[in-house]
Amino acid sequence: MYQETGSEELVEQILENYQTTVKKLASKMARDFHLVDDLYQVGMLALLGAIDKFDSEVSHNFDAYAVSTIVGKMKHYLRDKTWSIRVPRTIKEMGYRLQKTIDELTVELQRSPRIDEIADKLEVSEEKVLEIMENKGNIHALSLDTPMKADNQEQDSHTLMDMIPDQDPGFLDVDRKMDLSSLLEDLDEQQRQVIHYVYYEEWSQRQIGEKLGISQMQVSRILRKTLQQMRDAYVKNSE
Structure with missing residues (x-):
């Protein structure tokens, strides 16, 4: 109904209905507690795109489809925030010292310490503290075999891989076989723009309509027509 009407009320209802799901996914996938809010925001944006x-x-x-999209975006975010290569021991040691110092100052001050307070405690510059913070989050890569925490227990037998549902074979088939470059050549300029903004820029239909000077309903119709045209061309080329 939302795709047909573009109703703001409908999209708000959908987002509200999935808030709990997105929060649980963010909580289970977060490597550290401070990533939960970031992952939640990533998840909600992914839901909008879905x-x-x-x-x-x-x-x-x-x-x-929604859960798969949300988990995928969260995985990309975590991958951008982590390194999969070996890092120098000194960076790891500085990260451990930083976390220990933050914990000690939090207890001592009964609040989160400021950067200058952390720098004074470590006897380094504020720039160095910021550098350590940046590197600290890039030490560990998140594995899909990472055990997840259940709501009522410390850990359960499920892993992150268990959170990813089996996709409809149609998605895998299109992703594997479709020659997008040749199909896009058969589209007109407006169709290519809509496809670009939807799938490459990840804009909403409302944003695309404003950019192209057309209504959101027209964007929806163009997208639906274009996808059908591309499907028909793909089937024809596969015969």
Whole structure:
């Protein structure tokens, strides 16, 4: 209904209905507690994108599509925040010292310490503290085999991989076989712009409409027509 009407009230209802799910995913995937809020924001933005991009002609299971999209975006965020390569021992040691100092000052001051207070305690410059903070979050890569914490226990037998649902075969088939470059050549300029903004810039239909000077409903119709045109061309080329 939202894709057909563009109703702000409907999208707000969808976002509200999925808030708890996004919060649980953020909590379970966060390596450190301070990442939970960031992952929640990433998840909500991913949900917005899923609402706009979901195609009922490919799959009728929006829950699976939304969760898969949210988890994927969270994984990308975590990957951007971590290193998968070996880092110098000195960086790790500075990270441990930094965390210990923050914990000690938090207890001592009964609040979160400021950067200058942390720098004084470590006897380094404020710039060095910021550098250590930046490097500290890039030491450990998050594995899909990482055990998840359940709501009522410290740890359960599930891993992050268990959170990723099986995708509809249609998505995998399109992702694996479709030659996008040749299909895009058959589109007109407006169609290519809509596809670009939706799938490469991840803009909402409302943003695209404002950019192109057309209504959100027109964007939806162009997108639906373009996707069908690309599907037909793909089937024809596969024969």
